[in-house]
Amino acid sequence: MQNAHAMKLTAPPALQRGAMRITLLGGVGEIGRNMSVFEYEGKLLVVDCGVLFPEETQPGIDVILPDFTSIRHRLADIVAVVLTHGHEDHIGGVPYLLRERADIPIIGSELTLAFITSKLKEHRIHPTTVRVEAGGTHQAGPFGLEFAAVNHSIPDGLAVVIRTGAGLVLNTGDFKMDQFPLDDRITDLRAFGRFGEEGVDLFMVDSTNAEVPGFTTSERDLTPAIDTVFATAPKRVIVSSFASHVHRIQQVLDASHRHGRKVAFVGRSMVRNMGIAHDLGYLQIPRGLVVDFKKLGSMADDKVTIICTGSQGEPMAALSRIANGEHQIRLNVGDTVLLASSLIPGNENAIYGIINKLTDLGANVVHKGNAKVHVSGHASAGELVYCYNILKPRNVLPIHGEAKHLHANAALAVRTGVDPDRVIIARDGSTIDLINGAAKLSGQVVADLVFVDGDTVGHATEDTLADRRRLSESGIVTVIAILEPGTNALAEPLEYITRGFVTADLALTGATDAVERALSKASTQGVDEVGKLEAVIAGAVSSYITRTHRREPVVIAIVIDA
Structure with missing residues (x-):
């Protein structure tokens, strides 16, 4: 089995002539921000562009986007964005991609296009849309597209087949095989069977419920x-x-x-x-x-x-x-x-x-834990096995899931007869090249979490969130230091102002000794810039508090010349 986590992957080489490259910018290793980019003959096709919702450890973040870094210099090469259905984890990132190039055509079903068009209006973007239906086809640059109905927890979901000279790829989007759906629109297994007869070179398949045995409840x-x-x-x-x-x-x-x-x-x-x-x-x-x-x-x-x-x-x-x-x-x-x-x-x-x-x-x-009031919108193991047996894919790429889901889905593929060497466990940023019917991990591109924080995109970082977590857990200590010019000696006792940091009276007096030692050392090293002195003081106080109080508040130092 090809496992991106076990391989030392670097930037992918130039794409071979006649090959197709799939770059996964989200959705493999998490439930959300699904986005795949297909490259063939110098053109790019994007399938889905969703968001990931923040966890408790990401305070202040609205949503998390896929990382567009690897395609930003090639926006002009994008021929279209195909949307499989209208859930936020598949369409929520589209406004941010279209901020960078507003005329990228958006391909999708009627309801999906209606949802994304309404969302784009809030961003003052008027998209070019191409409506497609189950059973329909569309040519987007060098990519031949065909669409098949799939059942999910939202109407009008589509699986998409991508045909190029490099082979046929089937991407299920999110799907299940409910035989009694509320809208009577079942997953089109006859179309799947036809694709299988034609030959599926790469099967990109929803993994969310791969650990769940049997079939998803109707x-x-x-x-x-x-x-x-x-x-x-x-x-x-x-x-x-x-x-x-x-x-x-x-x-x-x-x-x-x-x-x-x-x-x-x-x-x-x-x-x-x-x-x-x-x-x-x-x-x-x-x-x-x-x-x-x-x-x-x-x-x-x-x-x-x-x-x-x-x-x-x-x-x-x-x-x-x-x-x-x-x-x-x-x-x-x-x-x-x-x-x-x-x-x-x-x-x-x-x-x-x-x-x-x-x-x-x-x-x-x-709720679901005490009554039968919700069922999943994703195929369980029995449904996935059914699809593998119908399609007999040459290569399998589990998508849409955390690591445990991807591995469970991969194991199902192998049990149905897929060659383990042709089953790929990818991660965000993995590139997969399809050449002569064989799919291989070829490299790794940047695929960081991109945080949307109010009106800003990408400015909040992991360091930002670490500071916010520290503020919420340990508070903040502000140290005001009045120094003698030229000597860095304290002209007056340090003043400590705390918010959210709980300490006994006089508990920070010991920090003053640590600051004086640090300032003396800085003076012998010729450090006299205010910014550097503030860093020295903050570091000394922070180390003291960590050592004596086992807390890590945010420490800010303010230096004032006497």
Whole structure:
């Protein structure tokens, strides 16, 4: 098995004539920021460009982008961006790519294009779009594209086949094989069989549920449990879900209608996406069911459903603000909160914290852990094996998953008969070259985490986050030093100002001795620049506090001439 983690990969060599290169800029080693770049005959094709949502260890970060460094000098060579479906981890990075070149054509299905077009309007970008359908084809530069329907937790998902002289690549996007989907649109296994007959040189396949045995539960099987929630809830039902989870929202609307409840959408993204889905016919809303949120105040609690965002514990989303008492929606004892999404890895602590807060406020919280109210949108092991046996791919590249998911998917491929030497465990930044029907790891490019922090992109770094973590854990100590010019001697005792750093009285007096020693040494070395002296003082105080208090606050020194 080719494992990028076990190989010392460097920058890839020039691409051989007639070969195709795949560069993975996200989505292998994490759940999110999915992005693959295909190179053939001097042109580039991008498949998906998503975001990763931050963890608790990344305070202040809004989203995390793929790293465009390796393609930034070749933006003019990009012939198109293909979007497999409309989830944020596949489309959320598009506005940031189009900031760098706004006229890149965007190829996708009707709903996916509607979602990304609406998002791009917020960035004042008016994209060039190419609408495609399942079963359709499109030529993008030297890349021949064909699309097949796949079932997922959002309508209009597509797998994409990429044909070049180097071979045929099938990228599933996110998919599962629900045989009874809510929209009756199943994964097109007949198309998969046809691709297999033609010969799949490289199979890029969703790995998220590769560890889960059997087959993923059908969406329709959730209807009784969701209905029970609405039948037994004594007061309001507050449903939290992804703003793009059209299928689940449809089930909630249907249950509300059956039990005589009016529905209000809360949150900009939820209102926007559900409006788009309804306008395009992907969401069926009975007349009069959805009302303006302001009208709910005059209705009996047992006649109200509120649908909002925040199922992953995002600090600024509606559910988190409700739990913290910072939202116009005030939770009442007896309300029911339905979490209608699965947990994205890394968000567990945040969402469990929200569940506890909601419970303390008197709500009955219903979630995947205590009721059958959500199923995954990804293929389990049985479905993946089914695909391998249909396609008989020559080479396999597991995508969309953490390391454990990628390895589990790779093991399934080998068990179905794929040559282990033709199964690739990649990582972000890996390049894979497809030459004469064989796929090989060829190198590694820069694929760092790119942080979006408010209006800034890429300015926050790991060092920035380390400082923020230190501030949150140990606080800050500011040291004001008045020095004698020319000697670096203390003219007055050091003044310590602390915020968030807890210490006993006089506990920092010992730091003064450390500072005096450090200043004396700096003086003998001829150090007299203010900036360098501040660094010397900060270093001495920091070392003292770490040694004596076992804490690492951020230490800032300010030097003033006497």
